[in-house]
Amino acid sequence: MKSQKVFKRHVNELQSIFSFLKGNWNELNVKDGVQMEMQLSVEELFMNMVRHNSSADGDIEVLVERKEDKIMISLCDFEEVPFDITKAEEIDFEEYFKQKKFGGLGLHLVKELMDEIKFNHSDGISTITMTKQM
Amino acid sequence: MLTIEEVNENELKFIGEFDASQEGLASEKLEKHDETLTIDMESLNYISSMGLGVLVKTYHRLNENGQSLRLKNLNKHLKDVFKYTRLDQIFEFVD
Numbered sequence: 410m411k412s413q414k415v416f417k418r419h420v421n422e423l424q425s426i427f428s429f430l431k432g433n434w435n436e437l438n439v440k441d442g443v444q445m446e447m448q449l450s451v452e453e454l455f456m457n458m459v460r461h462n463s464s465a466d467g468d469i470e471v472l473v474e475r476k477e478d479k480i481m482i483s484l485c486d487f488e489e490v491p492f493d494i495t496k497a498e499e500i501d502f503e504e505y506f507k508q509k510k511f512g513g514l515g516l517h518l519v520k521e522l523m524d525e526i527k528f529n530h531s532d533g534i535s536t537i538t539m540t541k542q543m
Numbered sequence: 544m545l546t547i548e549e550v551n552e553n554e555l556k557f558i559g560e561f562d563a564s565q566e567g568l569a570s571e572k573l574e575k576h577d578e579t580l581t582i583d584m585e586s587l588n589y590i591s592s593m594g595l596g597v598l599v600k601t602y603h604r605l606n607e608n609g610q611s612l613r614l615k616n617l618n619k620h621l622k623d624v625f626k627y628t629r630l631d632q633i634f635e636f637v638d
Contacts, residue, residue, distance in 0.1 A: 420564045424544075427562075445589065445620050452591045456563045502629045511599035514628045515592035521627040 410436065410475055415468040418459050423452060426471060430482075437475045443541055446522045447482060450539055453515035454484045457494070464489035475543075479524075483538040491530035494519075494537060545587075547572045553579060558586040561594035569594065573601045578610050581637065585616035590624055602633060613637050 414429050416422040427448055434444050451471065458469055470485040500517050520526065525540040545565035546558040553576075561569065573580075580601070602612040615637040617625070625631045 423562050423564050427560075442620065449589070449591055449624070452562055456591075456593065502632075506629075506633060509603045511603065512592070512596045514595055518592055518624070518627055 411472065412474075413470060413472040415470045416455070417468055418466065420456065420459060423455070426451060426455060429471065430473065433473045437473070437480060438543075439475075439480055440543065443480065443543065447480065447539075447541060450519045450522050451482055451484065453519050454494075454537055454539075457515060458484065458486045461492070462486060462488055478543045479540050480543060481538055481540050483536050485534055485536045487533055488530065488535040489533070491528075491535050493528040493530075495526050495528050545569065550583060554581040554583060556583040556586065560589035561587060562589065562591050563593035566593050566597055569597045570600075573597065576601075577605070577608065579613070580605065580610070581613040581615060583615050584618075584621060587621065588618065590621060592628070595624070595628060595630060598634075599630065611635055 412429075412433050416426055430444070430448055430451060433439075439447070455469060455471075458465075465487040467487055470483075472483040472485070474481045474483075494516055497516050500513070519539065522541075523539040524542050527538045527540075529536045529538070544559045545561045545568060547569065548556040548558065550556050555572065582598075598612065598614075605612050613635045617636065622631070625634065
């Protein structure tokens with residue numbers, strides 16, 4: 410089963426995204442703990458696109474799919490210069506705390522929560538696909 | 544949706560979900576506090592990195608003035624989020 414929907418590029422769309430995800434959980438038989446981790450990871454990637462992709466002003470597409478015992482969620486966005494999040498630098502937490510930083514933890518969190526993250530860029534569209542074992 | 548209740552002048556209660564859209568509301572409330580503050584998270588069931596950022600910023604501001612930020616009654620999901628982001632190393636957790 411596959412479900413997809415497009416959302417406007419704005420923080421106020423988060424509630425609509427969460428509703429869309431919650432609408433899929435029952436049908437896909439996703440456990441409570443996994444639901445929370447998937448929602449959190451989707452928020453982090455969506456907000457990363459909203460805040461940091463200055464080359465786009467269009468909608469962002471979210472796709473949810475279950476394949477056997479895996480749940481997969483993809484976020485698709487136009488991107489002029491692709492930013493492959495799987496190659497993003499790891500956080501040096503000793504330096505992070507020393508410099509009193511307070512942001513930039515989102516991608517690290519996604520990497521911790523998901524079993525696999527894939528990045529693809531084709532015809533100007535960047536697609537990030539996260540996979541979580543059920 | 545996040546609701547913030549004032550338990551007393553040194554304690555707040557966070558209720559609901561602290562996602563990126565709640566950053567302004569939370570920052571505004573926390574900026575009013577200059578002394579050691581406790582946040583009761585018993586009824587908070589979700590926090591994203593934007594929410595964590597607001598808490599870390601508040602922690603540093605209070606810490607610089609010899610005060611602290613205490614978090615209490617976190618559920619397992621929230622504890623995991625703090626652990627994955629290593630923030631369990633800087634915050635003071637109370638039960």
